[in-house]
Amino acid sequence: MPGDRVKKTRPRPRVLVVGFAGHQGTEYLPIVRESADVVGGVDPAPAASPLADAWGFPHYDTLGQALENVDFDAAVVTVPHSEHFPVCTQLLAHGRHVIKEKPFAVTEREARHLIHLAQRADRSVFTLLQRNFDPVFRFARENLARIGTPYWFSYDYHFNLAHPSTGWRASRERARGGVLLDMGYHLIDVLSGLFPEPEPPRVHSAFVHQYQEMRDRRLEDLVSLMCSYPSTGLAGSLRVSRHNYEKVEHLCVLGTEGALNVAPGVAVLHSVGGLPLERRTWDGPKTDVVRSMIAHYLGHLDDRYYRQGHLQSQLTTVRTIDGIYRDRSRERNKLADRCA
Known part of the structure; x- marks a missing residue:
């Protein structure tokens, strides 16, 4: 009409x-x-x-x-x-x-x-990266300021696989790294989003191998990191593995005015004394998060402003992981020189 x-x-x-x-x-x-x-x-x-x-x-x-x-x-x-x-x-x-x-x-x-x-x-x-579109992780990002100044975090992410890695993840040439690059990428991306810094954190790492064949291929089965952010005083630990006794994911952030706990399906804000202040739960299927993520990206293909922010955040994550691997490589070379 x-x-x-x-x-x-x-x-x-x-x-x-x-x-x-x-x-x-x-x-x-x-x-x-x-x-x-x-x-x-x-x-x-x-x-x-x-x-x-x-x-x-x-x-x-x-x-x-x-x-x-x-x-x-x-x-x-x-x-x-x-x-x-x-x-x-x-x-x-x-x-x-x-x-x-x-x-x-x-x-x-x-x-x-x-x-x-x-x-x-x-x-x-x-x-x-699905956690960026998960409602409980979104709640964590939006409410982090309510716990005051963060000074400590711990983040654990473990699978409970009963056997060594198989397929391309068992190949050094194809995987290019072990659990740090594979599983740990998700966690370091989450931390980069929660605690944006111009430079990657200082990291002390321990690489552990449950299976000899993975040690021979230099593909870590477990990685433990101690991280510090000199500009803010924040510090924390991160542990990732494939062969834990149970599958678990848990992020805890301690702040000067409270704490934040995040696990699959639930995020909880606590007071300094531990009293729960607010809880966000989500029990929807994983496909809903994937659907939201893919639709969002397809809808922002030509959004230059959003694109730039995404590229810079991913650069931070890659720099952190690459720096850890390069430090490990230097340590391995020094050890080889001493043993020669």
């Missing part, structure tokens, strides 16, 4: 899924399709072709083939750690946005190069 305002709807983004036949890729695929049109998939695994046929999109063994044949806006990338950098650089060189599994990059050098390419191409590189 005359005078009615016509509501314009944004076209659904066209997405290429890279590494879609793996565990993470098959988890994300149906959720990506809710907010985007999946126009192709790349995966050399034998299971990839029938899976693509079942979902109704063309399948390619290599990214180069897909870039030659498919027109798309963004790629959702779920590949082993060793493949992240070459896949992302190729996508950015062809002017495509990237939404990828962690880590953003393995080394600080790779991270800075990706940021340079993203800025030059005017494209986003977003990292899939």
Whole structure:
């Protein structure tokens, strides 16, 4: 009717899924399709072709083939750690946005190069980190100031796997690191969000191996970190492992006016004496968090302000982890020199 305002709807983004036949890729695929049109998939695994046929999109063994044949806006990338950098650089060189599994990059050098390419191409590189979209972690970020000045934190995250790592995570060449890079990336990203600092914290680390084959491959089964932030006086501990007696995640932050405790599904603010002041619970399915995360990133592909903040936060996380690994490498080299 005359005078009615016509509501314009944004076209659904066209997405290429890279590494879609793996565990993470098959988890994300149906959720990506809710907010985007999946126009192709790349995966050399034998299971990839029938899976693509079942979902109704063309399948390619290599990214180069897909870039030659498919027109798309963004790629959702779920590949082993060793493949992240070459896949992302190729996508950015062809002017495509990237939404990828962690880590953003393995080394600080790779991270800075990706940021340079993203800025030059005017494209986003977003990292899939679910805790940033989890309601209890959001509650923690929004209410952290209520505990006064934080002075201590402890963060534990453990799996209870009964056997050594398998698949690409058991390969030094493909995993590029052990639990610190794999599981610990999530935790250090959370801490970087809660305690933003211009420089990474000072870290003392202990790497532990339950299985001899993992020691031989230099893939830690457990890492323990002691962190300090000189500019604020904050300190804390972080422990991550794959072979604990139970699966657990627990973050505790102590402040001058109270405490904050976060565990899966619940966050609690406490007074100085320990009295619970406010509790936030959430018992929704994991898929709801994933759905919110992917929809958010797809909706912000062209948001340069949001993009810049995300890139800088990921650089901080990568710098912290890369610095820990480089310190361990220097210690190992010194020990080898003494023993020579």
